[in-house]
Amino acid sequence: MKKKRGKTRLLVLVLAVVVAAGLMAGGAREAEEAPDRVAPEEFDWRQFEGETIVFNFPAHAAYNAVAPLIPEFEELTGITVETDQMAYMRLHDSQVLSMSQPQGDYDLIAMVVMWKAEYADGGLIQPLEPFFEQPHLAMPDYDFDDLVGAYVENTGLVGGDKIYLGGEGAELYGIPLGAETSFLAYRKDLFEEYGIDVPETYDEVVEVARFFSEEVDDVYGLAMRGASGHQATHAWLLHASPFGASVFDENWEPAFTSPESIETLEFMKKMVEYGPPGTASFDQDGQFNAFLQGQTAMYIDASVITGLIGNPERSAITGKVGYALHPRARTGLSQTGGFGIAIPSNSQNPEAAFLLMQWLTSPEIERRAVLDGAPPVRYSTVNDPEMQERFPEFKVLAEQLHYANPDWRPIIPEWGEINEMLGIAINQVLTGDKTPEQAMRDVEQPIRDVMQRAGYYD
Amino acid sequence: MNTALRKTVTPWLFTLPAIACILVILVFPVLSGVRLSFFEYAMRDFAVGRDPVFIGLDNFRILFGSANFRTSIQVTLVFVSSVVIFELLLGLVLALLMEGGIKGLRLFRTLFILPIMIAPVVVGLIWRFMYHPSFGILNYFLLRLGLEPIPWLHSTEWALRSVIIADIWQWTPFVFLILLAGLQGVSRDLIEAGIMDGCSYLQNLFFVKLPAIASIIAVAAILRLIDAFRSLVVIYVMTYGGPGVSTEVLSLHLYKTAFMAQRLGRASAIAVILLAILLLLSSVLVVRTLRAERK
Incomplete structure (x- = not known):
């Protein structure tokens, strides 16, 4: 059942892309204004007010930097976020245990990229495209293409040219946060x-x-x-x-x-x-x-x-x-390596978790986390002259990202x-x-x- | 119900909860572990809801065919026999020295217990720092004395010895305490009788004291044997089995098989083998001691 729905959705997506491409050929401006995003000021941050989500993440520079910002998300959305931080070698066991139950404890998890194929292959985490397709869920100024391409492929894409790579048939399962080259x-x-x-x-x-x-x-x-x-x-x-x-x-x-x-x-x-x-x-x-x-x-x-x-x-x-x-x-x-975040299939509040997922990796929060020691995962951050002034290594990093190899290690189960x-x-x-x-x-x-x-x- | 029947049934009824407890917390897990050793089962199968696949003796066949597993058994045997022998000898010598009740015995005893009380992770870290090739205090002293520094943890030749030294440091006090208590329990009359008969110190030691505490030595040996076979944390922290597999004891090999390779069935097979070796060795020791006691 689930598979079939996914296929229909994919078909719709393909159709949409074809139509959009046609539109673009006609006039780029019209395509840009395609109404699948709400205006930033109209985005309803409080649609899940009162709900509670649990976020499981490691002790790692990126997560140590975003954790103190989470109360701002709670204030913005009215969602309560419970955090469960542990040593990174312990994440795997507790995630597998939680995700194999009918109802999981976690709504958002941080995974080492090594585990993504195993999780996605076993149906433990959810594809993210269905979320991004819903205008009321997709953050308008998120700018997905600004995320470093090699990181997205390495942390997020499953089932393309190889099981752990992008390409034809690949689906997105994770967003980089704490990724590195x-x-x-x-x-x-x-x-x-x-x-x-x-x-x-x-x-x-x-x-x-x-x-x-x-x-x-x-x-x-x-x-x-x-x-x-x-x-x-x-x-x-x-x-x-x-x-x-x-x-x-x-x-x-x-x-x-x-x-x-x-x-x-x-x-x-x-x-x-x-x-x-x-x-x-x-x-x-x-x-x-x-x-x-x-x-x-x-x-x-x-x-x-x-x-x-x-x-x-x-x-x-x-x-x-x-x-x-x-x-x-x-x-x-x-x-390419490090961490990404994903939504378990048995999450009880996947949509609220998706909001947190976007918020954590949004341009503004990324900037503030980077200033506090997190490794950047957006082109705009490493290319920003102000940031480069403050972190001289970003100039090299910006160049190095062109050579980051998403097929760096075979992430098979x-x-x-x-x-x-x-x-x-x-x-x-x-x-x-x-x-x-x-x-x-x-x-x-x-x-x-x-x-x-x-x-x-x- | 007549009185006779009640007399036989009542004790059983009273012990039943205890027996049930033992079944649940001891027998059942061990048996299910043994059962799992005949299956192929990965952690991700558990997550996906795939059932374990029965593969007969394949796990054992793969294990005995694996060079790393055979090395691991060898490493374990060398590790266990060295630490048990050295700890017994050193513990005995220390206990004999302290037995006479020297000044400040209490202080020494407290100092000696310290290593046992430190958490294994900390012990591993302390020794890792002391063994550090550049910043470690051991190589510092060696250099000061004009000697060659020793590659404590990063050469195949030395790593196992270094791990053994750390274990001896931590557990000799334990043996010492048990033996000291044993020696102090030996009746003064026996020793004085020996002295009256003109025994030298050594004669008194070998023919009076040691036979008197033989069973206590055996208990200490069995406890250390079992513990040494299971020791994992200190080695995990100090070398993680390296270099190569030169310090990979069975318990660490088991850990890696279960949690790195995620092969729960094969890990259970290692546990079964470990259990078999332990049962064999400790029963030999127990039987021997009992026999000696009877004599």
Whole structure:
């Protein structure tokens, strides 16, 4: 039943698009004024007055920044918002438990992008297009196209070209909030002192890392993660993307034994060699601290670190850091990841939750959250000259977003298991227990078995 | 109802609530865990409402075919046997030193209990900081002494040893306390009789004291054995099983299988194997002690 209705709706949508396209061909102005949005001043914020919704989210810069603003939403709408904040590794269990009951506890959830295919595939979260299509629900000045495209694809779209990507047949399930890409942060002061150019390629990164580790006392090359499991896989993905390596080929066969992947691992081994002691055991915190305490000259990873760099309580290098594009090898593609928000299928107040969802990611709230340390997810924020003045890294970020790769990691429902298996093997390379070829070959068959059992090769 | 029947039924009636409780909170979960180990069941199946699929012994077959699982068993055995042996030896030595009632015994006892009282997460963090390759206090002292720093947690060679050291630090006091209580309970008459007969300290120790507290040593050993097999948090915090799988004990492997890979059936199979190993080892110990006691 539900499916059928969705199909009819899709048909209507397609028709609408065709008609709109026709109109646009006739006169762009008329199409712009198509009456599917109410005027901003006529939008009824108080239509769900008196209702209560529950919002489940992690302790994370973006959510720490929006949480204090929520009382304003309550005042605006008369909706009561109960918040349930927890450590991000605990979100998954409690969300799955809540969403598999007939009536859920949560009306709005923050999910790590890794979980979106699993949630959408299982029908645990709702497609958002039906909400956006209803004029009385869609916030008039929301400006959806202003949301960073790669983030929307990475956090929100399911069922397109691949299950976790956009393209034909894709549906929107989530909106980015706390999403991030990767770039290069480097110690401006050290680079100036030793007359070093900012690396643009991976070869140059190796050279700079070698220089600092061999020539400068107590300073090492790159801050990188390497701990067994998820952390090591993350580091590998981060560099595999520029080197042109991937986990699977287009037939879902393991592709991490490819020459590009081996090259990625050789690069990472060098970074362990030129990195601070213990690089192969660093999780994200270890990596952050290595850079923040001034141990390394470079950092290539999630852009979320900027908030910490600017905080003198956490960082010994405040004001000494410059930013540049993620270095290039074969490509210059950078990470997409982080969090998005979605509405559970068993939410008891999905429409009220949709209002909060839009409000939280609306241009105005985004601006204020960013000023309070949240990573931006809108083009208008990173491109705003005033914001760029205040956050110099936004200039680089604005450019980097062109290279953000929505197909950065295969977000299939089986990813949790494969993530760990691959991460153990990568860590064994970094500690020198196995050669890159050996480690990748050893894990190839076990991972293929997982895919086989999940029916990818039938 | 006649008196005889009432006499046999009444005790059963009174114990029935207790038996029911045990069934509900102990037997039922264990049995359903064992049952689940023959099924393929992912967390997302639960969410979607898909039923578990019966796959016979496949979970066990996959486990024993997996190199990581076999390493994990090996790591667990090395970890458990080292910590139990060292903790018993150290605990015994400490208990013998303190047994005579030295000055400030109370203070020492309190100090010794501290590690047991600290939450495991904190213990993991403390040791992680001490082992830190650049900021850790251990390598600081090594460097000060002119020695090579040790890659405590980030080399396959050292990580397991480091984890074992932390566990010994935390749990030796526990063994010490039990053994001290045991030693203090040994009748003075026995020891004095030994001295009268001309026993040396060592003879007195090996032929009088230790046999007298043999059962207490066994209890301490069993408690530590069971606990060491289950220890998870400290290792989780310190190494998360790494480097590679060199510190991935069975309980951590189980955790990762259940919550990272989301394979509840296979995780149950690991739990069943863990339970079997524990039952085997502790029953051997119990039977031996009982036999020794009877002699």
